[in-house]
Amino acid sequence: xxxxxxxxxxxxxxxxxxxxxxxxxxxxxxxxxxxxxxxxxxxxxxxxxxxxxxxxxxxxxxxxxxxxxxxxxxxxxxxxxxxxxxxxxxxxxxxxxxxxxxxxxxxxxxxxxxxxxxxxxxxxxxxxxxxxxxxxxxxxxxxxxxxxxxxxxxxxxxxxxxxxxxxxxxxxxxxxxxxxxxxxxxxxxxxxxxxxxxxxxxxxxxxxxxxxxxxxxxxxxxxxxxxxxxxxxxxxxxxxxxxxxxxxxxxxxx
Amino acid sequence: xxxxxxxxxxxxxxxxxxxxxxxxxxxxxxxxxxxxxxxxxxxxxxxxxxxxxxxxxxxxxxxxxxxxxxxxxxxxxxxxxxxxxxxxxxxxxxxxxxxxxxxxxxxxxxxxxxxxxxxxxxxxxxxxxxxxxxxxxxxxxxxxxxxxxxxxxxxxxxxxxxxxxxxxxxxxxxxxxxxxxxxxxxxxxxxxxxxxxxxxxxxxxxxxxxxxxxxxxxxxxxxxxxxxxxxxxxxxxxxxxxxxxxxxxxx
Numbered sequence: 044x045x046x047x048x049x050x051x052x053x054x055x056x057x058x059x060x061x062x063x064x065x066x067x068x069x070x071x072x073x074x075x076x077x078x079x080x081x082x083x084x085x086x087x088x089x090x091x092x093x094x095x096x097x098x099x100x101x102x103x104x105x106x107x108x109x110x111x112x113x114x115x116x117x118x119x120x121x122x123x124x125x126x127x128x129x130x131x132x133x134x135x136x137x138x139x140x141x142x143x144x145x146x147x148x149x150x151x152x153x154x155x156x157x158x159x160x161x162x163x164x165x166x167x168x169x170x171x172x173x174x175x176x177x178x179x180x181x182x183x184x185x186x187x188x189x190x191x192x193x194x195x196x197x198x199x200x201x202x203x204x205x206x207x208x209x210x211x212x213x214x215x216x217x218x219x220x221x222x223x224x225x226x227x228x229x230x231x232x233x234x235x236x237x238x239x240x241x242x243x244x245x246x247x248x249x250x251x252x253x254x255x256x257x258x259x260x261x262x263x264x265x266x267x268x269x270x271x272x273x274x275x276x277x278x279x280x281x282x283x284x285x286x287x288x289x290x291x292x293x294x295x296x297x
Numbered sequence: 298x299x300x301x302x303x304x305x306x307x308x309x310x311x312x313x314x315x316x317x318x319x320x321x322x323x324x325x326x327x328x329x330x331x332x333x334x335x336x337x338x339x340x341x342x343x344x345x346x347x348x349x350x351x352x353x354x355x356x357x358x359x360x361x362x363x364x365x366x367x368x369x370x371x372x373x374x375x376x377x378x379x380x381x382x383x384x385x386x387x388x389x390x391x392x393x394x395x396x397x398x399x400x401x402x403x404x405x406x407x408x409x410x411x412x413x414x415x416x417x418x419x420x421x422x423x424x425x426x427x428x429x430x431x432x433x434x435x436x437x438x439x440x441x442x443x444x445x446x447x448x449x450x451x452x453x454x455x456x457x458x459x460x461x462x463x464x465x466x467x468x469x470x471x472x473x474x475x476x477x478x479x480x481x482x483x484x485x486x487x488x489x490x491x492x493x494x495x496x497x498x499x500x501x502x503x504x505x506x507x508x509x510x511x512x513x514x515x516x517x518x519x520x521x522x523x524x525x526x527x528x529x530x531x532x533x534x535x536x537x538x539x540x541x542x543x544x545x546x547x548x
Contacts, residue, residue: 099390100389100390101386101389101390121392121393121394124390124391124392124393125392127390128390129387129390131383131386131387131390133383133386134382134383135382135383135384135386135387136382136383136384137307137310137311137382137384138382139311139314139315140310140311140314144310148303148306148307148310151299151302151303151306151307152299152300152303152304152307152391152392152393153391153392154299154392180314193387
């Protein structure tokens, strides 16, 4: 099986004027096979979002390499963007447009149009419980509904790689469960999904493979059972292991 | 082309949600001409600055320049709205180049500026008896299109680099004051004091308005206007480069 993502010794350092440099990502290396759901976990400020921003061409790494679908994110960012869809951590909706227009507008950026686009928009609205609100403007919807639109857009298109930065924020448990089922189905179809989340039960139930980072460095890596085996406690949950690992980790970044 | 067309579609969809805004955009230069222009024409008489025509003839190009400047600043301001809605950062992950994002953003509003200019010129001729040189229409279309894009790119540099909406509004207020009044928009620059005249001659609004004035009523020397046109093209290209740089700094 080929790798959808390949990251080698990735580093990203931020430096504000007059302050010492801070390494947000500090030598990460990993690969994600095609069709896997990959969880990038860590406490706040661990470097998850920075890593995702590099992989989605929003920022450039200080050093190291990253390839998405075999394309270097620094050398050819536009080609990378043709292979990905991203649910950013912040709320992101065209608030003056209706739910349907949000989807139709987004689809056009990915080359969809006409009846095919409308049919797909209807399909994802059905899956995300948005049909009744199809004509309502996003500004009139709650934060949870706006999040639905955001995630629905990721399923509107067929890019080989999907990045989800805390996708379930604001979603009710029922919708979350059905979205997780949809994500599993997408992975079975061969789409690679990279997600970050603070809800570890979500990662435990969804991910084929997990990378836990802190201070921009790898702390643990493997499938859920491998990670759980790192705990001395019998029947530990992923959350138990995560807390143990973070308590063992040094307090301050290098 | 997909990205550019999608961006044009997006801007059109967004603007179509506020028809009043579009209506006002299209008619406000004419309204300006009707209120301010007619008032000044009456006060100054029928032979403004020895041109043998009224102030409205002279001011038509000024109001077109002002309108294109205004549409450009509003379009740049919408970058703040995109950022506040979070959609701006999501858009940076869409499959379109940074150049296409900028050009697509101004394309629809450039079309509005063209409709606005044509409506204004036609109605100025019909309602205000402005002596329009119809043969200059192709040059007028070019001056409005390049002008709106050039000013948008210029403003976009500041909209992208300044984080606070209120700070950007202060900058635009200063720009309105400096660019509009130290120019040939409201009055000829030849009788102005030396320092004022130099400032006006170095002002890109003067270059754009002078070309528009030649296009609308045939006033100006072609050799000077060619130079001014080339200077404005240079200003627009440099502003595009600056806006692209500022957009990449968002990464």
